[in-house]
Amino acid sequence: MRAVLITATDTGVGKTFVAYNLAYALKEAGVKVGYLKPVETDVKDFPADGSLLVSITEQDIKEAVPVVFSLPLSPYAGILEEGKDFSLEDLKHHFENMLKKYEFVIVEGAGGIAVPIKRDYDYARLAKDWNLPILVVARATLGTINHTFLTYFYAKSMGLTIKGIVMNGFEGKDVSERTNARIVQELTGIKPLELPKIDGLLLPEDLRRALAELVGF
Ligand SMILES: Nc1ncnc2c1ncn2[C@@H]1O[C@H](COP(=O)(O)OP(=O)(O)OP(=O)(O)O)[C@@H](O)[C@H]1O
Ligand SMILES: C[C@H](N)[C@H](N)CCCCCC(=O)O
Ligand SMILES: [Mg+2]
Incomplete structure (x- = not known):
């Protein structure tokens, strides 16, 4: 695997x-990693997601x-409201060029898997066209069973490969946190990786390693 789509x-x-x-984690393991957020919205002065990631990957x-x-x-x-457009073909070429330059490319969606990039073209279609397996990030709290199963079911119906489900933000406050991962596993056959809510951004090393293992490192 040379790339993954992180969806949610x-x-x-x-x-x-x-x-x-x-x-x-990949950089720690000596992997030359690139990040691509094909489209970022809510950008006032600078792209927040992109800026955070390039602080690690050292990309433009x-x-x-x-x-x-x-x-x-x-x-x-954004296209409808702001009256500007972009080419899906150019985006794909951009991604293919990045694949030549990096050992591994992390692609991040915007919102969830069915969010439209263009009319009739969502992140599931992008994953299919770009031959990207996916990681699904899900909430830890009440409501996640339904959202995670719907995402899983749609991804499967599109023929996508799901490399993992990451259940994020465990705090131990919501009683459903005790059973959510188990039930999602029963419904999907995939054991979610459980991540705690932390202060700051950097997870402990064992959890960073667990994320890297999901994508084959
Ligand atoms: N496990 C965690 N512990 C602490 N803070 C977290 C955790 N997970 C996410 N956050 C924080 O929650 C906020 C939302 O998370 P994040 O920006 O990663 O969402 P996203 O899925 O990338 O959203 P978008 O669709 O806008 O790209 C951020 O401020 C992030 O730092
Ligand atoms: C602006 C925000 N932070 C996201 N990156 C874009 C989320 C789009 C969600 C659309 C939807 O599901 O209704
Ligand atoms: Mg984001």
Whole structure:
């Protein structure tokens, strides 16, 4: 595997957090890692997700985030609201060039897997077209069973390979946290990797390693 799409059950669930820790772990392991957020929205002065990741990967921000929109929307809604467009073909070439340059490329979506990048073209389609296996980031708390199963089911229906489910943000406050991972495993056959809510951004080394193992390192 040379690349992965980090998708999620929703926006704000922890894709960038997981991408950061995965990039950190791969760099620690001596892997030349690149990051690509094909489209970042909600960009006022600088792309927040891209800037965080390039602090590790040492890329040019324009390589990491080639397309930006200023409003906090899906990419397709950004096109509709901001009246500018971009080429899916150019984005794919950009990704293919990055594959030549890096040993591993972490691609981050925007929001969840069914978020439209263009009309009739969502992140599941992108994963299919770019031949990307996926990591699904899910919440730890109540509601995650439904969201995670729907994401899993859609990904499967699109013929995608799911490398892992990362259940993120365990705090021990919500009683459903005790059973969510087990039930998601029963429904999907995939044992979620459980990540705690932490102060700051950097997970302990064993959990960083566990993320790297999900993508084959
Ligand atoms: N396990 C965690 N412990 C502490 N903070 C976390 C954890 N996971 C995520 N966060 C924080 O929660 C916020 C939302 O997470 P993040 O930005 O990774 O979401 P996202 O899925 O990338 O969202 P988007 O769809 O906008 O890209 C961020 O401030 C992030 O640092
Ligand atoms: C602006 C935000 N932080 C995300 N990157 C974009 C999320 C789009 C979600 C669209 C939706 O599911 O309704
Ligand atoms: Mg993000």
